Amino acid sequence: MEREFRTGLGYDIHRLEKGKYIILGGIRIPCELSIVAHSDGDLLFHAIADSLLGATGQGDIGKHFPPTDIKWKDISGTDLILKVVELTKPYFNCIVNIDTVIKAQKPRLAEYQEKIRNSIAKVLDLEISRVNVKIKSAEGLGPVGKAKAIEAFSTIMIRTE
Numbered sequence: 453m454e455r456e457f458r459t460g461l462g463y464d465i466h467r468l469e470k471g472k473y474i475i476l477g478g479i480r481i482p483c484e485l486s487i488v489a490h491s492d493g494d495l496l497f498h499a500i501a502d503s504l505l506g507a508t509g510q511g512d513i514g515k516h517f518p519p520t521d522i523k524w525k526d527i528s529g530t531d532l533i534l535k536v537v538e539l540t541k542p543y544f545n546c547i548v549n550i551d552t553v554i555k556a557q558k559p560r561l562a563e564y565q566e567k568i569r570n571s572i573a574k575v576l577d578l579e580i581s582r583v584n585v586k587i588k589s590a591e592g593l594g595p596v597g598k599a600k601a602i603e604a605f606s607t608i609m610i611r612t613e
Contacts, residue, residue, distance in 0.1 A: 455613045457548065460507030462499035462606035468558075468599060476554060476561070476604075477568035477585070478530045478575055483559035487602065490519035494529020496554060496568065496585075497575075499606040501536040503550070507610045508543035530575055537576065547576060548609040551584045558599040561587045 471486020487493030
């Protein structure tokens with residue numbers, strides 16, 4: 453196979469409800485909300501997984517880990533991203549970089565930004581300089597702005613050989 457670079461785009465959104473914590477990029481964040489999900493709700497790792505699946509032409513996480521399959525009930529985002537790496541590894545040589553955005557009105561995430569970034573780098577065995585995490589609010593607009601949902605976006609660049 454000839455060397456080439458490929459990009460993938462990932463996205464996820466989940467509803468929020470009263471709770472005690474959320475998980476983003478493998479980091480448990482205490483707050484008065486929880487993410488409603490079939491898995492642990494780590495939508496940041498879900499978005500990264502989708503971007504990696506997209507870059508390798510392998511569909512999305514719904515195709516490989518359907519929420520209707522009890523086998524994936526409560527799977528951690530960390531376990532899910534590692535399964536996606538295993539599934540896609542034949543299609544790429546290395547991850548060049550990952551750039552992410554978490555969009556949330558609540559909880560405030562700035563103090564967790566570097567912990568999340570470090571966790572992603574560690575789980576994916578990447579140099580920290582290859583991972584970026586941005587935190588945005590929704591300025592009170594829409595379901596995210598009303599703290600009824602949280603969103604995550606991811607782009608990834610991979611190199612094939």
